[in-house]
Amino acid sequence: MITIQNYINGEIVNAQSNEYLDNYNPSTGQVYSKIANSDHVDVDAAFQAAIIAQPQWENTSAEDRFRVMNKIAELIEERLDEFAKAETLDQGKPYWLAKNEMRRAAQNMRFFATAAMQFASESHATENKAINYTLRQAIGVVGCISPWNLPLYLFTWKIAPALAAGNAVIAKPSEFTPMTSYLFSKICIEAGLPNGVLNIIHGLGPKVGQAIVEHKGIKAISFTGGTVTGASIASIAAPKFKKLSLELGGKNPNIIFGDADIDKAIKTTVNTSFMNQGEICLCGSRLYIHSSIYEQVKERLIEAVKALKIGDPLDDSTRIGAIVSKQHFEKVLGYIELAKQEGGKILLGGEAIKPDGFENGWFIQPTLIEGLDSMCRTNQEEIFGPVISISPFDYTDEIIEIANGTEYGLAATIWTENLTLAHRVAQRLQFGIVWVNCWLLRDLRTPFGGMKNSGVGREGGWEAMRFFTEPKNVCIAL
Ligand code: NAD
Secondary structure, eight states, X not given: OEEEOEEETTEEEXXXXXXXXXXXXXXXXXXEEEXXXXXXXXXXXXXXXXXXXXXXXXXXXXXXXXXXXXXHHHHHHHTHHHHHHHHHHHHOOOHHHHHHXXXXXXXXXXXXXXXXXXOOOOEEEETTTEEEEEEEEEOSEEEEEOOSSXXXXXXXXXXXXXXXXXXXXXXXXXXXXXXXXHHHHHHHHHHTOOTTSEEEOOSOIIIIIHHHHHOTTOOEEEEESOHHHHHHHHHHHGGGTOEEEEEOXXXXXXXXXXXXXXXXXXXXXXXXXXXXXXXXXXOEEEEEEETTTHHHHHHHHHHHHHTOOBSOTTSTTOOXXXXXXXXXXXXXXXXXXXXXXXXXXXXXXXSEEOOTTOTTSOEEOOEEEEOOOTTSHHHHSOOOSSEEEEEXXXXXXXXXXXXXXXXXXXXXXXXXXXXXXXXXXXXXOOOSEEEESOSSOOOTTSOBOOEETTEESOBSHHHHHHHTEEEEEEEEEO
């Protein structure tokens, strides 16, 4: 059985407690590896290594930082199959999807490797009096904490800009999906990343994650995960005046207007609703369809979703894999029960299923529910599973108000062929990202993140490079 160990000061080491946690394969429900059960002692050891390594890393030429980060990207690409298989076994997602995500993990490393060479700051000429310029220096040692839904994809999305900007990093992947970050640590050694520049500590959130957030020497925290965890992190980090970037939950609307290209909208909506078993923070869990096309779209969507194959995540024809953990599986099923109590009518799915050969795995049918009030809990709380609620609407003002009517503000999708309507609605939606006639079309230079309870700050491109640097104004009198 594989043992997932920590990566500290360039070495793969056990947790100092010598204790381990079980790691499950969600498609079989079986323990298949062990994870280091680390704590603040391991975080301290990582910090000692990081604080020594950081100044040298910051002073390494941008081109050399580029080279080593790009080498890591190349090594992920060389081992794409190995990484994708590991992600699938660990997370439950279909293998073809894991492959796409591993490509993106490599792309994250390469994108920010090039950012290391391109990042520049501003200069301001103050009339005849002075020249001001801004130094953007590395913060020092920073903490990156990532979730289980897109494990290596989101892990690299954080550590890559942190490293590119010259910081040393202490990173904590989710205890539900530690495998690919463990493989990643081996690649870092092979690529020649200097010792201590990146340290990866495995274990439980309230132990390792909290130790990172509480650590006096760690000056910035980049966190992606649930809103409740984000609030707890903020309450610890704020009085210590740490820089914070929080990417949190969502309850995203997907709005199909009456003039939409229905074929395209339905094809994409199947993914928007159910890709990765609905376990993507950007998935649209509230589908609103103009009443003029409601019945037609509903029937066609049901037919399209019925065709999705559920089962063996390693089978290329599988579209819906397993739910990441037993606890999350039970939470999602609990929400389906709640939806029924709230008066929802199950149009499709609504049950756990046991695919042949995977009877002990955690699988849930893709589920469509109609007839729910926009303010009920099912339509307000993040379910984060293969469950969507669908409703008709008549008026643009009405649907904008409903779409904006949750505590979250991560991403919205709209479908219309009317350019003016698209621009007007996009302006009024209170979401960090608005997709028009597409979904999850990403350009890594754009600001990524949410409004309201979906987060604080933005990732991506220069936003991430700015987050991981401290701006300093130098004013020189003429
Ligand atoms: P989570 O909040 O339970 O855990 C996220 C990470 O935080 C894990 O590594 C966990 O170990 C750690 N953690 C847990 N408790 C902690 C604590 N007290 N202190 C410090 N760290 C702690 O979230 P999850 O269940 O892993 O992920 C699902 C959530 O993530 C969903 O709400 C989803 O919407 C959100 N998410 C958001 C985005 C985004 O970009 N906005 C992207 C992906 C996922």
